[in-house]
Amino acid sequence: MALQTLPDPAAVAAPPAAPALKLPKSLWLVVVAFGAVSIVMGIVALAYPGLTLAAICVIFGINLIVLSASDLITALFSSAQDALPRVLGVVLALLGLIAGMVVLRQPGRSLVVLVIASGIYFVIAGVATAVTAMTELTADRAARMLGGIATLVLGVVIISLPGLGLATVAVLAGLGLVARGAAAIVVGMALKKA
Numbered sequence: 751m752a753l754q755t756l757p758d759p760a761a762v763a764a765p766p767a768a769p770a771l772k773l774p775k776s777l778w779l780v781v782v783a784f785g786a787v788s789i790v791m792g793i794v795a796l797a798y799p800g801l802t803l804a805a806i807c808v809i810f811g812i813n814l815i816v817l818s819a820s821d822l823i824t825a826l827f828s829s830a831q832d833a834l835p836r837v838l839g840v841v842l843a844l845l846g847l848i849a850g851m852v853v854l855r856q857p858g859r860s861l862v863v864l865v866i867a868s869g870i871y872f873v874i875a876g877v878a879t880a881v882t883a884m885t886e887l888t889a890d891r892a893a894r895m896l897g898g899i900a901t902l903v904l905g906v907v908i909i910s911l912p913g914l915g916l917a918t919v920a921v922l923a924g925l926g927l928v929a930r931g932a933a934a935i936v937v938g939m940a941l942k943k944a
Contacts, residue, residue: 777823778942784820785934788813792927799920807864811853813927814871818846820934821875828882835882842878846871865919869908872926876902879933890940897933901926 791813825839849871853864879898883891904926908919 775942775944778938780823781820781938781941782935783938784816785931785936785938787816788927788931788934790931792924792929792931795920795924795927799918799924807853807857810864810868810923811850811857814846814850814853817875817930817934818843818850821846821878824937829886832885835878835885838878838881842874845874865908865912868919868923869905869912872901872905872908874905875930876900876905888940889943890936893933893936897929897936900929904929 791809795809821839822843825836825843828836828839849867853867876898879901880895881898883894883898888894904922908922
């Protein structure tokens with residue numbers, strides 16, 4: 751009986767993970783820029799939680815529009831074979847664009863409405879991001895799942911406690927913006943390497 755030798759594990763290369771997007775490689779910087787804008791807005795909300803309601807509404811309105819534009823690009827150019835992640839991405843992007851425009855049009859209306867709208871957006875964004883990450887085997891899958899779960903949890907907390915003070919809402923939303931921005935940067939860097 752001859753001894754059978756196993757192949758050297760270093761010689762057997764795993765297939766490379768598919769890139770999350772079919773965007774041209776040159777657009778990686780746009781995705782990273784969207785992430786950086788979100789992080790900056792999140793840091794501003796964390797550093798100055800006592801900003802006026804109108805200023806916070808404007809920051810979040812702009813951020814919803816910027817992130818929703820990024821979500822729309824991601825959904826339209828997704829390499830997902832299943833239509834569900836693409837449809838979720840487009841729906842999320844359109845809801846975010848509409849919500850951002852409404853917030854910018856009437857920034858001082860009501861903190862409770864803003865809190866609940868932001869919470870709903872974060873829940874939908876978290877679910878859509880996590881579902882998309884679970885259905886696509888990509889190099890940035892874990893980062894996108896973590897970002898989606900963090901965003902979902904944040905949305906649930908915000909919706910569950912709508913009576914929070916302005917400073918607490920600003921801090922929670924700032925954390926959410928930083929998390930989503932970091933996830934966008936990871937996706938952009940994965941696109942650059944693709």
